[in-house]
Amino acid sequence: MRNVIQVVREALLTNFRELDKWFDKEADLLHYKPDAGHWNAREVLEHISLTNYFLLLIINKSTRRALDRRHAAGAITLPADYHEKFDQIDVIGSRSFGWIRPEHLEPSGLQDIHEIRTLLKQQFAQCMYNLSLLKNGEGRLVLTNMSVNHLGKLDIYQYIYFLTKHIERHIRQMERLKREYNGEKEPATRIVTSIVDAPDEAAADMAVL
Secondary structure, three states, X not given: OHHHHHHHHHHHHHXXXXXXXXXXXXXXXXXXXXXXXXXXXXXXXXXXXXXXXXXXXXXXXXXXXXXXXXXXXXXXXXXXXXXXXHHHHHHHHOOOEEEOOOHHHOOOOOOOHHHHHHXXXXXXXXXXXXXXXXXXXXXXXXXXXXXXXXXXXXXHHHHHHHHHHHHHHHHHHHHHHHHHHOOOOOOOOOOOOXXXXXXXXXXXOOOOO
16 A cells, blocks of 8 residues: 555645646736637636545545544455556546536636635645545545546545546646747647536536546
């Protein structure tokens, strides 16, 4: 489990660090939109903070449940396909995977940029704190359904990893905006988009990104 926890911790550190750099970008870049139907980088940052909020509702609740169960739990083992699930989650961070977001995760464009930065720092700290509480494998004791990409049941480590991959996805989106803003050409890639319906259901299902 130590290797798993280390992978999740490094993903948190890397992606939140890269995210924080965007708050120091010039204002014109943060407000740049290719057209009216796209988000600018400032709205992307707000969307990430909103999504983190709903994911952390589940992660925090699951962490409390896992800690309640740890004394009654037996030996914690990993299923044979455990690491394959992380590979499935990795797809979320790529541009080749897409989905429709529910309205409550749409950015308003009105939230103060400094407030968004503060929220993201707090969310990072909360994720790291949860990992510290689950350092002995307790994160395996609670599973929650994730319908995005038909992932099925995820434990708490996988759920936090999902959160990092959602951030990574939008960091890449902002990097594309930066290239467009600077007049740079998009690298040639073959894009295959798979749209997954995301109804506005209970947070526990989390098909909401």
